[in-house]
Amino acid sequence: MTTTPQTLLEHLRGTIWARTLTAPEMARVEADCTEHFVPKGGFVCRKGEALVCWIGIIDGLVKMNNFSPSGKNVTFTGVAPGGWFGEGSLLKDDTRKYDVIALRDTRIARMPRATFEWLLENSLPFTRFLLMQLNERLGQFIGQIEYDRMLDVDTRVARSLAAMFNAHLYPGIDELVPISQEEIGYLSGASRQRANQALQLLEKQGLLRLDYGGIRVLDLEGLRHFEAQSGVS
DNA sequence: TCATTAAATTGTT
């Protein structure tokens, strides 16, 4: 089983955006990126911190705590191995708008801001990747604003998983993500029991399959558009 | 290689 990338370099070469870079561009990325370890429960970065890096997840799992301007709306977004985040604040030359917390022991990669901006100016495919990712996030937020019944745990679980797989699935990586149901509970703000219940519902609908220690996504679109059903059909 | 044990994860109450 090839579950986790072993080295920083291997991971960088396996990401979606890296595959579109030229050799010289890739060489600089590999030279500039550094690897860091964050223990379970630790902060990858905190709200209000100065922005210095674009951060990617090599191994482990983190959650982003996003606060809406109104202050109360706390939305959990998980980032799985292969996902990168922080570009929004980097582009706006702003401080971070959220806390990022490791749900388990996690290894992260940090790309210095200068490298990020250099890529942005020199690589069109990289820019295109960022546009796609920003658009995905925007769609998430709109969805959460539009439906005020986002209280449905089933829906939240489905959306959380779909969001993680957007970044993870494309390059033909495994559709199996090693994440325990307890961690899914953390991500969607529910108890483990409730997460289990939601997952079983989603499995019944053929959107995913439950494995020991992991989830296998069968229908990403279905997950993304899943809505809780009020009645029996 | 196979059997036993321990640890982690999951399903249920």
Added chain:
DNA sequence: AACAATTTAATGA
């Protein structure tokens, strides 16, 4: 939250 059942990982013969 607590319990039982199941799966994986680890250990030793």
